[in-house]
Amino acid sequence: MIRRPDAIRGATIVGTGMYVPDRVLTNADFERMVETSDEWIRERTGIVERRIARPDQASSDLALIAAQHALESAGLTAADLDQIIVATTTPDRILPSCACTLQAKIGAVNAAAYDVFAACTGFIYGLGLARGVIGTGIADTVLLVGVEMLSRIVDYTDRNTCVLFGDGAGAAVLRPCGPEDGILAVSIHSDGVLGDLLEVPAGGSLRPASAETVRDRDHFIKMRGRELFKVAVRGMEDSLRQALDRAGLSVGDLDLVIPHQANQRIIDATRERLGVPADKVILNIARFGNTSSASIPISLDEVQRQGRLKPGDHVGFVAFGGGATWGATVTRWTMPAPRRSQPVAAPGAEAEPQAAAPSPVRGTGS
Ligand SMILES: CC(C)(COP(=O)(O)OP(=O)(O)OC[C@H]1O[C@@H](n2cnc3c(N)ncnc32)[C@H](O)[C@@H]1OP(=O)(O)O)[C@@H](O)C(=O)NCCC(=O)NCCS
Numbered sequence: 230m231i232r233r234p235d236a237i238r239g240a241t242i243v244g245t246g247m248y249v250p251d252r253v254l255t256n257a258d259f260e261r262m263v264e265t266s267d268e269w270i271r272e273r274t275g276i277v278e279r280r281i282a283r284p285d286q287a288s289s290d291l292a293l294i295a296a297q298h299a300l301e302s303a304g305l306t307a308a309d310l311d312q313i314i315v316a317t318t319t320p321d322r323i324l325p326s327c328a329c330t331l332q333a334k335i336g337a338v339n340a341a342a343y344d345v346f347a348a349c350t351g352f353i354y355g356l357g358l359a360r361g362v363i364g365t366g367i368a369d370t371v372l373l374v375g376v377e378m379l380s381r382i383v384d385y386t387d388r389n390t391c392v393l394f395g396d397g398a399g400a401a402v403l404r405p406c407g408p409e410d411g412i413l414a415v416s417i418h419s420d421g422v423l424g425d426l427l428e429v430p431a432g433g434s435l436r437p438a439s440a441e442t443v444r445d446r447d448h449f450i451k452m453r454g455r456e457l458f459k460v461a462v463r464g465m466e467d468s469l470r471q472a473l474d475r476a477g478l479s480v481g482d483l484d485l486v487i488p489h490q491a492n493q494r495i496i497d498a499t500r501e502r503l504g505v506p507a508d509k510v511i512l513n514i515a516r517f518g519n520t521s522s523a524s525i526p527i528s529l530d531e532v533q534r535q536g537r538l539k540p541g542d543h544v545g546f547v548a549f550g551g552g553a554t555w556g557a558t559v560t561r562w563t564m565p566a567p568r569r570s571q572p573v574a575a576p577g578a579e580a581e582p583q584a585a586a587p588s589p590v591r592g593t594g595s
Contacts, residue, residue: 230515240363241411241563244303244402247530248294249280249395249517257391263388270392275493279395279518281380287321289330292376295398296335298530303402307335310402311368313585314358316351316375316522318551319382320344323433329375334397340372348427349489349550350417351375351522352399356546356558357415359403374400375522384449393492394450395518397420399526399541410561413543414475416468417556423460426453427551457549458495464555465489465499469547472557481505481544483559485532489548490514495563499547521550536570538562 255278256267270276282291282512292315300307311384313328313335320327328342349352352375359371379394428451431442442448465488480503488496493514500510511528520527524581525546532538547557 237364239406239408239411240360240403241406242401243404244528245533246295246298247399247527248284249397252281253278254281265388275514276518277515280470282378288378289321291398292331292374293334295400296398299400299402307337309370310340310372312335312371313340314355314373316345317356319378347554349521350513350548350554350556352525353548353556360412367531375526377521377523390450393519395520397520397523399523410470410563412560414472414559416471419554423553426457461495461549462498464549465547466502469557472559478560483545484542486545487511487528494521536566
């Protein structure tokens with residue numbers, strides 16, 4: 230017999246998790262690596278430090294820990310998963326997908342698994358996908374992970390980019406809910422004409438790896454920061470307004486906004502244009518830098534564990550990233566707050582001792 234859902238179902242987040250590596254790279258470390266200063270980095274970006282993975286870790290290792298925490302908080306096991314969606318720009322390998330590697334590591338024997346390449350907007354795109362497959366009955370239980378190891382594609386001789394990025398993973402488990410709850414609206418966009426504002430020029434089918442591409446440092450991120458800044462603010466404002474409109478809500482209905490942590494000034498400018506009070510906007514860029522697709526689920530897990538969300542709250546997620554891609558979702562929160570809130574790490578709180586001599590973090594074996 231053909232099985233069809235009776236109606237489009239809602240999809241809601243029932244578990245959250247995060248993981249960031251222990252190793253901390255501070256602004257002071259960068260002062261010894263490139264011509265920059267702690268003052269410049271703080272003023273222009275809001276970043277104080279970022280986490281850097283160990284050489285023996287890959288994206289799927291970070292994703293695994295975040296995913297295990299999310300499953301635990303949902304009270305589910307890996308065998309319950311129907312789909313695994315991994316949003317990443319830094320998969321372990323181009324083939325197989327990071328999601329398939331994670332599927333094997335976590336033991337999700339019943340799950341389909343695939344990656345979403347939408348750069349910093351990846352988690353928002355993934356929420357749209359998860360809502361679609363749950364809403365139409367294709368899947369009941371979806372694990373969505375945003376994970377990045379940007380330290381592997383950052384040029385630590387380029388001061389324009391190296392100070393911005395960090396490594397980390399955040400995860401959410403989604404399940405069906407009533408149509409009035411969970412993800413109420415999704416607004417996602419792209420403009421490939423803006424592709425070269427943020428790119429890794431080589432390593433794909435256009436320019437496969439060669440001695441020349443390695444020599445020219447073309448496997449690293451290249452960015453036109455000033456131009457990105459302007460389009461990011463406009464895209465984030467527009468997409469959040471559109472998602473609110475689709476949900477039949479207005480800016481004043483939002484209890485919390487979790488923006489992609491690209492740059493504190495981008496977040497502040499977006500917040501001001503939207504007219505959202507500062508205390509409703511989550512900021513943790515000081516501690517983690519820009520972790521691309523991981524930044525929203527990392528922030529989400531922190532606020533959930535702090536007890537800052539309660540059922541019925543309206544939460545806006547909004548992001549902009551390479552591609553260009555941008556988008557927003559509006560969610561009516563359904564997870565209960567934890568019985569006791571859990572503290573989050575202050576800058577430097579979990580820092581491992583730093584090596585006396587500054588060195589690029591990649592390939593040092595430390
Ligand atoms: C990158 C960014 C922080 C730079 O800030 P900015 O105020 O736009 O600075 P500019 O690009 O105008 O550069 C100003 C000067 O600072 C210099 N500079 C750049 N990086 C520097 C650093 N780490 N330390 C010191 N000086 C730096 C530039 O070389 C430039 O010098 P010049 O005037 O002599 O040419 C900012 O543009 C930004 O955040 N853009 C968005 C990036 C982003 O979010 N990317 C991810 C998208 S999701």
